[in-house]
Amino acid sequence: MNEQDIQKTERRWAAIVIVAVAIMLAVTGVSSFVMAMHPPSHVETTDPTTLGANKEFAENNLGASVNPDGSVTVRIIAAQFAFVPRCIPVPQGKPVTIRVTSPDVIHGFLIAGTNANTMVVPGYVSEIHTVFNEAGDHLMPCHEFCGLGHSEMWSLVRVIPQSEWRNDENGRASCDIPR
Amino acid sequence: MEGRAVTYRADRLILAHFGVAFATFAVAIILGAWQMTVRSGLNPVFTSPEAYFASVTAHGTIMGYVMPTLFVMGFGYFVAVTSLDRPLPNTRLAWIGFWLIMAGVVMAMAPVLAGKATVLYTFYPPLTGSVFYYLGLVLVVVGSWFWIALMIWAMSDWKKDNPGKPVPLAMFGNVANAFLWLWTTAGVAAELLFQAIPASLGWTQTIDIGLARTLFAWTLHPIVYFWLLPAYIAFYTMAPRAAGGRLYSDMMGRLSFLLLVLYSLPVGMHHLFTDPEHGTGFKFLQMMLTALVTVPTLLTIFTIGASMEIVGRLRGGRGLFGWIGALPWDRPMVLATGLSFVLLGFGGFGGTINMSYGMNAMIHNTSWVTAHFHLIYGGSVVTMYFAIAYEFWPKLVGRQPLSLKPIRLQLWLWAIGIVVTTFPWHVLGLFGEPRRVATFDYANPAIAFWQPWTIVSMIGGYIMLAGGLLFVWNLVTLYRGPEADRQMHYAVALHPPQRVPSALNGFALCNWLLLFLMLMAYGYPIGQFFFIKDYPAPIHRVDLGG
Ligand code: HEM
Ligand SMILES: [Cu+2]
Ligand SMILES: [Cu+2]
Numbered sequence: 001m002n003e004q005d006i007q008k009t010e011r012r013w014a015a016i017v018i019v020a021v022a023i024m025l026a027v028t029g030v031s032s033f034v035m036a037m038h039p040p041s042h043v044e045t046t047d048p049t050t051l052g053a054n055k056e057f058a059e060n061n062l063g064a065s066v067n068p069d070g071s072v073t074v075r076i077i078a079a080q081f082a083f084v085p086r087c088i089p090v091p092q093g094k095p096v097t098i099r100v101t102s103p104d105v106i107h108g109f110l111i112a113g114t115n116a117n118t119m120v121v122p123g124y125v126s127e128i129h130t131v132f133n134e135a136g137d138h139l140m141p142c143h144e145f146c147g148l149g150h151s152e153m154w155s156l157v158r159v160i161p162q163s164e165w166r167n168d169e170n171g172r173a174s175c176d177i178p179r
Numbered sequence: 180m181e182g183r184a185v186t187y188r189a190d191r192l193i194l195a196h197f198g199v200a201f202a203t204f205a206v207a208i209i210l211g212a213w214q215m216t217v218r219s220g221l222n223p224v225f226t227s228p229e230a231y232f233a234s235v236t237a238h239g240t241i242m243g244y245v246m247p248t249l250f251v252m253g254f255g256y257f258v259a260v261t262s263l264d265r266p267l268p269n270t271r272l273a274w275i276g277f278w279l280i281m282a283g284v285v286m287a288m289a290p291v292l293a294g295k296a297t298v299l300y301t302f303y304p305p306l307t308g309s310v311f312y313y314l315g316l317v318l319v320v321v322g323s324w325f326w327i328a329l330m331i332w333a334m335s336d337w338k339k340d341n342p343g344k345p346v347p348l349a350m351f352g353n354v355a356n357a358f359l360w361l362w363t364t365a366g367v368a369a370e371l372l373f374q375a376i377p378a379s380l381g382w383t384q385t386i387d388i389g390l391a392r393t394l395f396a397w398t399l400h401p402i403v404y405f406w407l408l409p410a411y412i413a414f415y416t417m418a419p420r421a422a423g424g425r426l427y428s429d430m431m432g433r434l435s436f437l438l439l440v441l442y443s444l445p446v447g448m449h450h451l452f453t454d455p456e457h458g459t460g461f462k463f464l465q466m467m468l469t470a471l472v473t474v475p476t477l478l479t480i481f482t483i484g485a486s487m488e489i490v491g492r493l494r495g496g497r498g499l500f501g502w503i504g505a506l507p508w509d510r511p512m513v514l515a516t517g518l519s520f521v522l523l524g525f526g527g528f529g530g531t532i533n534m535s536y537g538m539n540a541m542i543h544n545t546s547w548v549t550a551h552f553h554l555i556y557g558g559s560v561v562t563m564y565f566a567i568a569y570e571f572w573p574k575l576v577g578r579q580p581l582s583l584k585p586i587r588l589q590l591w592l593w594a595i596g597i598v599v600t601t602f603p604w605h606v607l608g609l610f611g612e613p614r615r616v617a618t619f620d621y622a623n624p625a626i627a628f629w630q631p632w633t634i635v636s637m638i639g640g641y642i643m644l645a646g647g648l649l650f651v652w653n654l655v656t657l658y659r660g661p662e663a664d665r666q667m668h669y670a671v672a673l674h675p676p677q678r679v680p681s682a683l684n685g686f687a688l689c690n691w692l693l694l695f696l697m698l699m700a701y702g703y704p705i706g707q708f709f710f711i712k713d714y715p716a717p718i719h720r721v722d723l724g725g
Contacts, residue, residue: 017474024473047714117453
């Protein structure tokens with residue numbers, strides 16, 4: 001085998017590699033722009049030491065609430081070692097925005113079986129947009145080590161058919177909706 | 180090419196590095212197997228959150244920082260003296276680096292064992308542990324900087340005495356790794372020195388978490404390539420010769436090493452895809468850059484495949500794939516290379532899912548991730564560490580193995596163990612099993628079906644443990660083997676290069692490109708923390724029970 005042959009096969013292989021990687025880049029690029037598959041990334045800061053006094057994340061404002069346009073916003077605090085609230089009702093088939101932050105350390109947020117997944121970093125609000133298409137319960141564990149109680153930090157997301165959905169006059173709902 | 184003996188008073192230095200690397204490795208795999216048992220719900224002794232997370236901290240610290248750093252350093256010293264055929268520029272400095280690391284390891288592990296530094300090897304401020312943990316790790320890093328200096332120094336001395344000649348490929352890869360490591364450590368060193376240590380000394384009460392996470396991510400990706408490079412160097416400069424053939428192309432080796440350095444550094448933000456402190460644009464940019472890391476790997480698979488194909492055909496292998504069966508699989512380096520490629524294939528598949536930032540959300544921080552890195556790192560990389568040790572140790576002590584059988588058994592046990600451990604982890608990850616959780620309530624019907632998968636995975640862990648301990652045993656038996664010659668021979672290229680362009684014979688251009696890429700990838704993402712209104716978080720001391 002002479003040197004030219006080797007260089008020729010190598011050039012051919014390099015071309016194949018470049019084409020393969022280009023296809024891969026194109027697929028991810030197109031899917032993220034066209035299908036808007038983006039990770040949670042709007043850099044929104046908040047003071048972790050004054051969350052209690054922060055109107056949006058005040059205790060009585062946490063959980064699910066229906067906005068005037070019919071969409072739902074869920075606000076959650078992840079703290080050592082529980083999510084508040086522990087069970088979150090969401091309506092089936094409607095756009096849901098989840099906003100979550102932490103007053104203490106880093107936590108993780110995952111709704112098992114869905115693409116709702118984010119880090120929860122003190123000082124920042126993480127926001128996720130999603131739609132739940134099937135009724136039923138999803139586990140919601142804390143997925144990042146947050147201290148010795150990390151293994152106990154689990155909640156639930158309950159997807160409720162629209163016909164069974166109830167909320168009060170302020171648009172607030174809880175998991176006790178009869179099923 | 181003539182073989183070169185490992186003399187020049189480097190033998191004991193290298194054995195010291197390898198010895199500590201593998202002794203700590205043995206401890207860490209025992210901890211790993213115990214962790215698997217806890218997660219399976221079988222309640223072994225000492226099951227408690229304190230013990231579990233201290234154990235994960237110790238396992239991660241050893242596997243992430245101690246074992247690979249010492250291994251790569253010992254490997255580098257070996258390659259330097261054998262491929263350049265001259266003594267190290269300064270053996271005393273090498274020993275100083277080694278003893279700094281020893282001091283650092285003791286200093287870091289003591290608080291971990293005492294439960295005063297349960298912050299995992301990834302630290303996660305505002306969690307803050309004992310200052311000795313961080314100081315110990317700083318010493319490990321500083322000790323490794325002595326190695327970097329020596330590798331660069333050795334190569335430039337050699338170049339001065341051999342003007343115009345191409346640096347031997349093994350040494351070229353080795354110095355590539357030294358530069359890679361220098362760039363890599365900058366991120367974590369900054370986090371430790373400017374954030375974690377001042378906080379744990381009580382000088383500061385808050386930490387800018389966004390900045391800390393970004394600095395850590397800077398290190399977290401390229402560190403993986405620092406671990407990986409010895410495996411790649413072995414693919415190019417040892418495996419073809421072990422098979423009885425030659426390297427298909429020396430240039431491809433150089434190019435791959437350079438590309439690995441260039442492409443591994445500006446991509447750490449893919450560990451932060453689901454983090455709130457960065458915008459979509461830079462995440463997207465770094466995802467695109469991440470995809471390029473596949474290029475040097477694909478080049479390597481081709482070149483090594485081609486080198487092996489020639490051997491296989493010379494040995495009578497026919498047809499499209501017949502040459503594969505004809506390879507001398509009974510030789511450890513050949514077997515390890517084959518197993519390593521297979522594991523790299525499985526792991527690489529998982530990796531492309533992690534990399535795509537849309538799909539990443541499905542598996543981020545689930546057991547899928549643990550599966551991915553155990554496959555790539557515990558699997559394909561450590562398998563090559565074994566093969567390298569089997570190659571080097573006999574030259575260091577001047578003795579041959581008693582028999583190759585236990586060596587082959589060991590490599591198989593490890594590879595099978597890795598597969599049995601990680602496949603269930605992938606499945607569990609897709610079901611949403613979070614990572615770094617010690618105990619699961621399998622009485623909960625929603626997760627009851629996880630337990631059988633966890634138990635299979637645990638069995639895999641014990642197979643790995645058996646493989647790992649057999650490795651240590653195999654090294655011990657070497658001391659009883661028949662005498663061996665101490666010459667090290669590297670694979671020669673089919674057409675050894677006479678001259679190579681200076682861009683492929685040194686690192687000046689590479690470093691300038693890196694500076695540019697790093698500024699592009701991290702300039703704004705790091706700079707933003709100094710001009711947006713962000714809120715540092717109060718620290719949480721784990722050593723004071725806070
Ligand atoms: C007998 C072999 C091994 C077993 C049974 C094992 C098992 C485990 C387990 C159970 C965890 C904790 C996962 C968690 O809590 O989420 C873990 C973490 C880890 N393992 Fe291993 N492992 C083994 C070998 C290795 C090897 C060879 C490496 C690399 C060289 C490695 C690197 C790591 C690292 C860096 C972590 C830290 C992960 C983290 O903090 O989330 N392990 N391993
Ligand atoms: Cu948590
Ligand atoms: Cu947690």
